Amino acid sequence: MSTLVYMKILELDPARYDRRMRMATFGRIDRIKREIAAHWVEPGDRVLEIGCGTGSLAALMIERGAHVVGIDISDGMLEIARANASSADLLHLTAMEIDTLGEARFDRIVATFSLSELSPDEFDHVFDLAINALKRGGRLVIADEVRPSHRWQRALAACIRRPLAVLTFLLTRSGTRALRGLDHRISRAGLKIVHRESYLLGAFTLIVAEKESCS
Amino acid sequence: MFLNLLKDFWLLFGRMFPLPTTPGLREAGKPTRSSPVLVTCNFDLTVRKVLRTLERSGIDAWLLVAPSRGINVWCASGAGHFTADTVISILKTSGIAGRVDHRKLILPQLSGAGVNIWSIEERTGWKARFGPLRIEDLAGYLERGKHRAEPSERRVKFDFTDRLVMGTNLGFSSLVFFILPILIASIWLGSFWWKSIVLIFVLAVLNSLLVFRLPGKPGAARGLSLGIGAAALFLAVSWLVGGPPAGASFAWAGWILFVATYLGYDLPSWSPLWRADRKELLLGKRHTRIEIVEEKCIGCHLCDVVCPVGVFRRNPKTRRYFVADAGACQACGACVENCPTEAIATNFRSAVCKCPTCAVINRVNALKEERTDENESVGGDIAPESACCKGDGAASPESTTAEPAPRACDCGPSRGEHR
Ligand code: SF4
């Protein structure tokens, strides 16, 4: 029964996803999502959301008048997303396969708290594919956990993050890592950062980067 | 070297915790553009063992170490961390496509519970097939060049070494569970704590080593048999040593009986032969059902290839497969996942592993439940109790229909969606 009881302890609140994210971001996640939908998506945009999860952001963007294609690898999540954002195109697809959706097809590619679940190799790969999938003048909107730029902020973030990471790991047996070198990656790809906002001492960031409109 | 020794020591006890190594492409020997491409998990021990075995048998091969979150092949695939998506991820990010001329993948047989080979083929063009169960059999398998491993290479065993290692692991995991009460009791009982720790380890290893010899059904019954034996032995010895047993001796005997029974009940979740189902292990009653709908079967033998316990057999007259040994089925779901015509009907949906790893991964099931009670109006066809890796297996006994219930969890792609 050790396995059973152990499992029950861990199962108490098996990180009901949205709630867990709300917890991890101290409630900022809803605000970030609302901001993305309100300011960084225009009516009529074709949006690709990588890791749409329960579809809460997709629903907001649809309300704003965008056409949303959401991808996720969890069928359970997708099923919930289908209820939350029924007019979105929701696909079971890994981020590594977004090239199959077509080139230069999207006005916006949005990823909230999904890129940090990828391994560094996967992240690099997905980043290239995402840029190919963007139209010229299209924008990449990333909200995620990052490594703060100042040393003292990093130390502070580590103090907060470590215990939280242990808890998250115990609850979900999965961890995310903070994105590193996001700015560098963006500028190397020739994108222009048009907006940046930091939350929680620089531990979370919202970055909007634009693909040049003419070459 | 030293680090590896340390890891190996840890793995005698802590296999329930993931031990990741960096995913990516590894080379065994000097692989060429026509060398076979193998896939494995990113559990440290597995990767080292596979590379060592390949080298020893002089096989040149590409090894894709897929990001299974540091969990071993079987647990990861049962828990939805080793799926077609995982394999596709490593196929795309490793750049293997540019290094070989063929498009053939060899998967470990035990990944069948999570990996749907049709989904991989449809989404990437890579043709995947399942190799032998143990990496030791790979050389022979490659040499024969057949699609199928020999039946003996496809069956799980639970041999002496396995049983020994799983015994120590069982002891450790049980200790995690018992340690608090033991320590508290030791405030009054003094040396109780270390004696209990020794007892738990000894009984765990004994349970594991003797599991085929003990009378009763696998589970609590066999543990009880061991407990009766051990408690009787203990009483007899203490009588010989210190005269007629007193209250304390009887208390110890009771404690031995309890620990042994409990460990017997817990052992199957550490074994590859019996499924870790609560009811079954306590009461010895099976409630899983599996059958092949004959008209739907096209005789592709994939179910037989993935099944680790040899449930299926071919009817030479009809060339179709049938369930020959339903009692052996441990509801891993590999056959259901991979049957191309959805001919296999079950009353479970997928792996019904009850180990902690599987259980905690089921956050999505919890989400589902949340959704059903929160948005009643949405209705939908969500099973009230999903029998995913954590479920009871008896979730919806009425669902033994021609159509296997669609997957309702995140343990891999849902059926039908990719076909
Ligand atoms: S039951 Fe399915 S997997 Fe098995 S032989 Fe028939 S068609 Fe193939």
Ligand code: SF4
């Ligand atoms: S018959 Fe049972 S044990 Fe064999 S593959 Fe199917 S579910 Fe797994």
